[in-house]
């Protein structure tokens with residue numbers, strides 16, 4: 459029997475490979491994982507199937523990205539069709555039609571004059587691109603001294619050097635040490651003392667945005683290029699912005715000529731029950747970074763959307779010269795664009811962003827039903843996101859949440875943990891019955907975990 463290259467996909471779909479050694483896995487305890495691997499081999503709708511044939515309910519939309527659920531036929535067909543028509547087109551000084559169409563449709567979804575999209579292949583690349591655009595903008599705008607970048611403690615902006623510099627997660631920085639020099643951080647907004655068990659946006663904490671004023675006093679407004687925040691911090695363990703906080707940041711940035719970047723890699727595409735966080739909070743940032751849900755995660759893709767004024771400030775000088783010395787081989791890759799166009803269609807046709815908003819109250823009740831379960835010290839929710847914070851084991855932080863994650867997986871539920879927080883972010887097609895099952899499994903698991 460002749461084997462085709464494609465049959466490799468089928469051959470490997472049902473077994474654990476003999477050699478796990480050659481692969482160095484990202485953000486994974488490699489040795490621990492390989493001693494007891496968890497392999498997923500197929501996915502449809504709300505479920506994965508594991509290599510041992512078990513159905514796993516997806517409580518995390520993969521990694522916050524499969525917003526329309528798995529295996530969407532519309533997306534598969536679009537990618538297949540494009541793969542057959544044209545695999546790749548050069549992205550520098552050449553183009554193909556799909557990328558213009560996707561840029562037009564994407565920018566039409568964003569508020570205000572967020573009118574121009576630059577494509578990347580990941581959230582990390584989107585963040586580094588956004589930071590570079592901010593710097594280039596100020597230079598073009600006659601303020602080359604604006605070079606400082608402000609992030610936030612506990613922020614996650616991917617793993618590029620720009621992203622870890624403005625990011626505020628110690629572990630992601632410590633091993634590498636050498637980072638962008640002119641960076642400072644706002645305080646994070648998490649407070650168990652004031653906000654534990656809040657529903658939706660906590661009341662306390664808008665004043666924390668005023669720390670930006672202190673940083674402006676410290677460094678001088680004319681040295682600061684941009685502030686970058688996740689409108690809702692996901693990776694660090696689901697920190698919901700206090701009511702009024704983002705508005706204050708916007709105002710302070712406006713008063714001081716500082717660009718505001720919303721990193722919407724997680725919050726984009728319906729996650730919070732609105733198209734984007736900027737729509738939900740009615741705030742127009744200057745730059746938005748995207749990835750994940752842009753293609754429903756079917757093909758890697760990211761994007762940066764900027765306001766007209768930023769774009770136009772760079773579209774100056776002789777027309778034969780490149781305006782921004784930045785880009786990727788795979789910027790606007792044809793397969794990614796096909797996937798993106800199809801994903802946007804699916805979101806619209808299935809009205810998934812409204813669906814997330816409609817389900818959010820039920821979700822909130824389910825989240826807070828865990829209040830009296832063992833180890834729970836906080837519950838947080840917004841849209842279809844939840845954070846369940848556990849009391850750390852004395853001297854062994856993160857191990858309790860990790861044990862809960864492994865047990866949930868054994869019970870057929872995929873959750874995500876970060877530190878001692880269990881984070882949930884299901885596909886937006888989730889049904890009430892799935893929600894009941896998720897919180898049932900988690901509640902029982904917490905009672906069993908030591």
Ligand code: PXG
Nearest residue numbers: 521580581582614615616693721723724874
């Ligand atoms: N910005 C934000 C806000 C993110 O959440 C990135 C940038 C980087 O994206 P890429 O595509 O380069 O990974 C992210 C990524 C988790 C988790 O479980 C979160 C992310 C990635 C993997 C896991 O919290 N966010």
